Amino acid sequence: MEKLVILNDSDNVAIATTDLAAKDTVNVNERQLNLLAAVPAGNKVALTDLAAGEPIVKFGQHIGTLTADVKAGQLVDEHNLSDAAEDDAKSTSPAADLSKYLTKQTLMGYRRKSGKVGIRNDLFIVPTVGCITPLMDVMVQQFKAAHPDNGSFDNIILLKHPYGCSQLGEDFEQTRQILCDAALHPNAGGVLVFGLGCENNQMDGMKETIEKMAGIDPDRMKFLVAQEVKNEFATAQEMLEELNTAAANDHREPVPLSELKVGLQSVQPAAVSPLTADRLLGHLANVINANGGSTVLTGLPNLAAAEDELVKQSASQEAAADVQHVFGHMRDYYAEFDQQLVSEPSAKEQAKGITTAKELAVNTLQTAGDAAISGAISYGKKVSAAGLNVLEAPANDLIDSSAEAAADCQLVVVSTGVATPYASFVPSVKVAADSALAAKKQRWFDFDGGQALTKPFDELAKEFVDDIIAIASGKETSNEKAGLHGLAIFKIGVTE
Structure with missing residues (x-):
C-alpha cells in the first residue's frame, strides 16, 4: 500500500493513506520524501519547499493559500493554510477528455410508455x-x-x-x-x-x-x-x-447507459475517502457522463465555497446562470435564519485533513468526476440535461437522496465513512470508505471502497462500474434485501 498519494499531476501536496510518523522516509512519485512531522491519515504533505502566499493545489484545484513558509515533507494544515481569495481560486486542470471512459456496456431496464x-x-x-x-x-x-x-x-x-x-x-x-x-x-x-x-x-x-x-x-x-x-x-x-x-407483462430489455441517471453523495467522509470511495464515485460519474447518461450532485452547503469554480466549469452560459440561481436561492434561505451558507471545517473535519472550506467543497466535488456542468436543478425539479447536474438540496443525507430520486435518478450511490442504514425510495448503493467498516457492517454496505488502498485502482474501478450496472439490471442492494426504503422532504417555513 502506498503511504502517500498524489491525486492530480498538478498537485503540490500528497495525501497520507495511513498515519505516518515524524522522520519517516516515504517513497512518493519515484523519490524519497522525509517527513518533518507526524501526518495523520487523510492529511496533506508538501511535496516541495513553498513560500507564504503560494497556493496549495489538491485535485488540481487551488484549495487555499499558505500563511507561512513550509518545507518539503511538512504537514499542511490549519496552522499554515487559509482559504483562497475568490479571485485567486482557479482550477489548474485542463478541460477533461472523457473519451477513455466510453464503453459498449448496456443495462437491462424497463422501458416505460x-x-x-x-x-x-x-x-x-x-x-x-x-x-x-x-x-x-x-x-x-x-x-x-x-x-x-x-x-x-x-x-x-x-x-x-x-x-x-x-x-x-x-x-x-x-x-x-x-x-x-x-x-x-x-x-x-x-x-x-x-x-x-x-x-x-x-x-x-x-x-x-x-x-x-x-x-x-x-x-x-x-x-x-x-x-x-x-x-x-x-x-x-x-x-x-x-x-x-x-404490470404482469413488464420485462427488462437492453438499454444504453445514456438512459441511466445516478445520484451521487459523500456522507460523513472518512480521512481516506478522497483516496477510496469518493474516487470510485468520480470514476463512475465519468463513465456515465462519457456515455451520455446523467449524474446529479447535491448538498449545496458543502459545495458553496466552490460556487465560483462550478460556474467556471459550466458547459454553457445558461448552465452557469442556473448554478448561480440555485446557490443564490439556498443562500437566501440560510440568510432568513441568520446563517451563512459557507462554513469553515469543524475540528473533526480538520483532523481528517480538511483545512479550508474550499477544500471541503473540492473534496465533495471529486465524487462527480471531471465532466463540465451541464445543468443546475431547483429542489423538486427533474433532470433534463445529460451530463453532470447540480441539484439544490441542503446537505442532509436522506433529504438529499430523496431529492435525487425525485429528480428521476434511478439509483443513488453513496460514499461514506460511517455505517448508516438509511435509503431512499430508489436503490441506494453504499460504498464504504475503508475495509474495516465494510467488514463490520456487511449487511449495510454494497461495496468495499477501502480496497482502493490495496488493489490497482483501474482494476477495482472496473469491478465497481460492473457492479453498478448489475444493480441497475436487477441485482438487489443491501437496503432492498433488508426492505429499507425512505423519503424525507425538505421542511421550510411556518405551520398554521
Missing part, C-alpha cells in the same frame, strides 16, 4: 398526508398475503412522511411537488396515491400537478381518498390488484 427507463418494477404507495401512513401498512400486509412474492413487483415501497397538512406557501408547494415527482418515477411499475380527504394536500391538486407534469396513465396510477369510500382497505386491494395485473 413515457419513454423513460426504470431499473426496478416497484409498487409505490404515496400518501398525500402523514396521518394516514399507518393504514398503508395494513394495505401492504393484505396485498402480500395474496402475493407473498410481491406479485408483479420487485419491491413494495411506502413513501411515508409526516407532511401534507398544516403547511403554507412554498413549504406546502414543495411537499406536493416531491410527492408528485415520486409518483411519476420510472422505477414505479404501479402507483397508488392514497389520501384522507380533509388535508391541505387535496387529491385534486395532486392529480392536477401530475397531469401537468406528464399526464396520468390510469392503468398504472390509481387514486384513493379514504373518506370517500366505505371500506378503504377493500377498495385499496381492488386497485392494487388492477395495478398488479397491468
Whole structure:
C-alpha cells in the first residue's frame, strides 16, 4: 500500500493513506520524501519547499493559500493554510477528455410508455398526508398475503412522511411537488396515491400537478381518498390488484447507459475517502457522463465555497446562470435564519485533513468526476440535461437522496465513512470508505471502497462500474434485501 498519494499531476501536496510518523522516509512519485512531522491519515504533505502566499493545489484545484513558509515533507494544515481569495481560486486542470471512459456496456431496464427507463418494477404507495401512513401498512400486509412474492413487483415501497397538512406557501408547494415527482418515477411499475380527504394536500391538486407534469396513465396510477369510500382497505386491494395485473407483462430489455441517471453523495467522509470511495464515485460519474447518461450532485452547503469554480466549469452560459440561481436561492434561505451558507471545517473535519472550506467543497466535488456542468436543478425539479447536474438540496443525507430520486435518478450511490442504514425510495448503493467498516457492517454496505488502498485502482474501478450496472439490471442492494426504503422532504417555513 502506498503511504502517500498524489491525486492530480498538478498537485503540490500528497495525501497520507495511513498515519505516518515524524522522520519517516516515504517513497512518493519515484523519490524519497522525509517527513518533518507526524501526518495523520487523510492529511496533506508538501511535496516541495513553498513560500507564504503560494497556493496549495489538491485535485488540481487551488484549495487555499499558505500563511507561512513550509518545507518539503511538512504537514499542511490549519496552522499554515487559509482559504483562497475568490479571485485567486482557479482550477489548474485542463478541460477533461472523457473519451477513455466510453464503453459498449448496456443495462437491462424497463422501458416505460413515457419513454423513460426504470431499473426496478416497484409498487409505490404515496400518501398525500402523514396521518394516514399507518393504514398503508395494513394495505401492504393484505396485498402480500395474496402475493407473498410481491406479485408483479420487485419491491413494495411506502413513501411515508409526516407532511401534507398544516403547511403554507412554498413549504406546502414543495411537499406536493416531491410527492408528485415520486409518483411519476420510472422505477414505479404501479402507483397508488392514497389520501384522507380533509388535508391541505387535496387529491385534486395532486392529480392536477401530475397531469401537468406528464399526464396520468390510469392503468398504472390509481387514486384513493379514504373518506370517500366505505371500506378503504377493500377498495385499496381492488386497485392494487388492477395495478398488479397491468404490470404482469413488464420485462427488462437492453438499454444504453445514456438512459441511466445516478445520484451521487459523500456522507460523513472518512480521512481516506478522497483516496477510496469518493474516487470510485468520480470514476463512475465519468463513465456515465462519457456515455451520455446523467449524474446529479447535491448538498449545496458543502459545495458553496466552490460556487465560483462550478460556474467556471459550466458547459454553457445558461448552465452557469442556473448554478448561480440555485446557490443564490439556498443562500437566501440560510440568510432568513441568520446563517451563512459557507462554513469553515469543524475540528473533526480538520483532523481528517480538511483545512479550508474550499477544500471541503473540492473534496465533495471529486465524487462527480471531471465532466463540465451541464445543468443546475431547483429542489423538486427533474433532470433534463445529460451530463453532470447540480441539484439544490441542503446537505442532509436522506433529504438529499430523496431529492435525487425525485429528480428521476434511478439509483443513488453513496460514499461514506460511517455505517448508516438509511435509503431512499430508489436503490441506494453504499460504498464504504475503508475495509474495516465494510467488514463490520456487511449487511449495510454494497461495496468495499477501502480496497482502493490495496488493489490497482483501474482494476477495482472496473469491478465497481460492473457492479453498478448489475444493480441497475436487477441485482438487489443491501437496503432492498433488508426492505429499507425512505423519503424525507425538505421542511421550510411556518405551520398554521
